[in-house]
Amino acid sequence: MKKFENFSIFILIVFLTLIIGSLSNFFLDTEQLLYNSLLEQLTQEQIEDILGLKKKQLLVSYFILPLFLLIKTSIIAAILNTGYFLFGKEIKYKKPYAIIVKL
Numbered sequence: 001m002k003k004f005e006n007f008s009i010f011i012l013i014v015f016l017t018l019i020i021g022s023l024s025n026f027f028l029d030t031e032q033l034l035y036n037s038l039l040e041q042l043t044q045e046q047i048e049d050i051l052g053l054k055k056k057q058l059l060v061s062y063f064i065l066p067l068f069l070l071i072k073t074s075i076i077a078a079i080l081n082t083g084y085f086l087f088g089k090e091i092k093y094k095k096p097y098a099i100i101v102k103l
Helices: 002-028 030-038 044-086 094-102
Strands: none
Touching (some): 002 030, 030 044, 044 094
């Protein structure tokens, strides 16, 4: 049961991160800001190409974000596990990972 609890917390963290990122893009209107800043330097077609590339990059980042968060939490849990090892405490890897996910 604990395994599913940690996994559900991790999924919740991923969704909250995606939602916060989407809301910040919506409220800051980064596309319009980028368009206005490039308007003086580039042609309309070049700007549309850049904005299209930015949208593709955003879609790719939605798939990379969970992987990045998994790697990040795993590295932090491994560092905690190393600390336990250096102090002579034997502990399974699941416990530091559960601590990291719940923080």
